[in-house]
Amino acid sequence: MTGRLEGKVAVIVGAGQTPGETVGNGRAMALLFAREGAQVLCVDRVAERAEETAAMVVEEGGAAQAIGADIARAADCNRVVEEARARFGRLDVLVNNVGIGGGDGPAHRLEEAAFDRILAVNLKGMWLTIKAALPVMREQGAGSIVNISSLAARAGGIQLAYEVSKAGVNRLTTSVAQSNARYGVRCNAIMMGYMDTPMAVSGIARASGRSTAEVRAERDARVPLGGKMGTGWDTAYAALFLASDEAGFISGAILPVDGAMGVRIG
16 A cells, blocks of 8 residues: 555654664654655754755655754744645644653652653653644644654653653643544554664663663563564554554554553563
């Protein structure tokens, strides 16, 4: 099946990626959405990374442009939506793929500044982009919002701020779905498990002083399905489905993409 997003305009927030050996979730989504016919606006706090992703899309024959923005700022979120309308004429899909976790820890160690910073980006930032996009989607009478959450919303104990932020993302998703269903706007989330992305594997390796091979092997061993992490493409294909008209009767869903990690007991 091809052309699953033909004629649609998609804004992918977090479309750039940190340096690493594999593809990140945002970049994979931008490439896949464009391959399926969408015009893509790549958004990233580091404009050069968004531009690199957009250039890759164009090199493949797709349609993409890039913009730098900090989603922790309401003005930047409004500007992203305004740019999407100015450049492409509409906004059909919003993907929220931004998340940070640096300086996190368990409750007795976590510093207030780190808690505030992580919540401001991971949760408040998603709300701000959604708030900016909703008037356009409501006016159109249709739209699909896909939020990237994490299994950390349900499990964990060493990254309090990240865990709380992702639990908040899940509830944000269901609330937006409920309050906008009458306007034809859908909102769903992907709850990811361990993914072999540069931010995860290379980031942990740098922070811990270990090799990427060691970190990758350790994370692979914890995944029930095939003993191997997912990739950015697994995230991208799940997001493609939720963004497309094939999921036209799905809203408020929290879709696990985790290799069965979330259903394992013991």
